[in-house]
Amino acid sequence: MIKRFFTENISLKCISIALAFVIWIMVVNVSKPETSDTKSVQLEVKNQTIFEEDSKTWSVDRTNVNISYKVRSDVRSNISSSDFHAYIDLSDYSITGSVPVYVEVLNGKDTIIDDVEVHPSVAKVTIENVQKKKFDIKKQTIGDPKSGYKVANIILSPESAYLTGPESEIGRISSIGVEVDVSGISSNQDGIARLTFYDANGNTLNNLKEVSANIEDINYSVTIHKEKSINLLSSVSGTPAAGYQYESTTVSPDSVTLAASPGIIEGMTVFELPEIDLNGVTESVNVTFDLSQYLPAGIELGDEQDSQVNVLVRIEKLPDMGDNPANGGPAPAPMPNQPGGPLNGEPDNQELKPQHGTDGQSSQNNTEAEPSVSEEETQSPESSDATEEKPSSEESSSNPNQSKESSSTENTQN
Template identity: 20%
Template sequence: MIRGFLDNLGSALLALLLAVMVWVVAITDGNPVQAKAFPSEGVPIQVLNVPDGFVLYESIVQRAMIILRAPSTTWDTLNAGDLVVFVDLAKTEPGIHDVPVQVRCARCPQERASIVRIDPARITVRLEELLEQRLQVLVDVKDRPPQGYTIETTSSNPEYVKVTGPRSQVEQVARVVAPFLTKGAKAEMVQPITVLPIDGQGRTVSNVEISPSTVDVRVVIGELLGYKEVSVRPNIQGSPAPGYYMSNISVSPSTLTVFGMPATSDKAPGVLETEPIDVAGAKVTVLRRVAVIVPDGVTVLGGDPNVLVRVEISAQQGGGSLVIEPTIRGLDAGLTASVSPKTVQVILSGPLPLLQGLKPSDVPVLVDLSGRGPGTYKLAPAVEAPESFKVVSLVPDTVEVVLAVAPTATPSPTPSPTPKKR
């Protein structure tokens, strides 16, 4: 009896094993296992447990490629956030180390996913003592102010910054510089400037952090003793022709720097006039190079007391109207056209001197009949205004055109000859 029971148990276990194998094959066929990189772009490598008082010589910017093996349905539910790729630097001593890259995936077991390979499997890190220094900001003015001006003071806010990083790099920082450009300024300037860590050879030091990284730089620029900046005022004489006006006046340069004995230059007026510039009767822009009248005892810096004066002359604008008979274009042969109304009113704006001499023949009003057959049409005429003129309105803005077939001329009968009497 026991023998029979054992035979039956063996058969049952064999049947159960076969059933499990059939189930596994069926499941696998419907949900095949695949191995591939996930995610395709890789995962950033994190650095964990850096010992207190130490820092990496340079940041790790590598990404690790993770090869996972999982059923095909798993790829739809797994996401990149499920993977944490890291190196653990706990208890690591200063120096260069070859450390393993590790992966943590909390959802992988329940998703029946396994890690096949990590690439790279190991990376090299350099651990150094963290060093911090407090350095004063040096304002480095890269250019010079204009002649007659000088840089009086420079300062930064804050005056000191903190430099941190690996000891080997921080120790190379000889100074922290704020490069500054005056760009021809003649007064006080305040600008935010990004500071740079510089070594003893004038090169920028990498792998260090500066806090704050930007400071407000103040540069005070003042006039040298005996120098004075003065404005130039053009001396315009006369008036443009009737119907014209001075639309703009410009001077280049608009200021000059004069110098002399301090007692003399300080008494020089703040505005100097030019020699007279005559624009009487002008209808176009006047361009003249003239001398500036400089008082005794002072000299123009650079030795050239001349400036270029530009007086722009523009025509006064006005408005007017003309009554014009439209001109027909594109009328097919064999057709006649009649336009109603016979004339239209064109309202224009433009230069007043030209407007006063404008004639109807100067402003064509065109009605295009190209490709049109017999019938009645409402058409908008086109106005060809001369250059410098603008069409304000057209009254009326449409005309009625009637196209008809031209009548065919009937030939006159030839008279019969009268018989002569014999």
């Protein structure tokens, strides 16, 4: 009977099996249909060093590509981006810059994935020269030290770095530097900072491509100074001109804020300005000093301190003491000639007593005295005229006596 089951109506049985398979396929497609899906996959670049011999670098217009495929809905959740591998090969580079994108299905999923496509199918590759440029490393502080302290200096090691990359990217960089946080510190501090890139406007550049530095970690050393208010002292020297005297000195401002290491600034109470010379002056002296030019090494102005200091030295004229010689005033004018007194220009009746010495010295003194009289005679012609007129007046006074004697003689004879 079993034999009859397999040998009778064979054609009908084959048709039944085929029909059952079709029905199964239809059921499967209805309950678990095939669906389309897309995954974003990172694009790999092969043969990256192919342009190094020509001192050129490359860049690709994208880092990811999209892969579309078909899969049954019941296994769709089993598919991930790691099941695909997308890449380009720089050896395929042509003058157009377009390089084809290849895709592979991994992890044995090719049996359940159909109609795999990549979008876009080509990538744009740009080739340009490599540039190496040296930059000085600038320093920038973040925050402020503790109140009463200031940042005196920041030393970097090294002080410069070399950047290498595409010309277009290096051209975007205007400067490089490090940012040092000094918030709340009151003593010297050492540390390490990372290089930061800036554009021409001082903005930070974070999206540079294919740019590298020969060193990225920079050592720094911060020196902190303590601030203190110091009084200013001004001094003068010399003597004003005759008839003038020194009165007072005013310093504005009379104190300044200086900064130095704690061991130096704590021992300071006053700062002496350069001495002002008053020799021969006839008016007040106003001098402006630039403190930054006179501060010794290791001492500097406070952060908000103006360097200009003005010193005013007042000079006053001595008052006029009047005409009294005893009070320093001028001597009285000479009195006019009195009767019987010495005439102007004539030597006084007092004799000039020679000083003790040799005869030669006495004669020399007499010789020196005579020219002085001659000078008085030369300078006072009126006195000379008065001297010449005196004998004539004497003669006129003696003539009356002679007249009286003549008249008495005539009377006797009569």
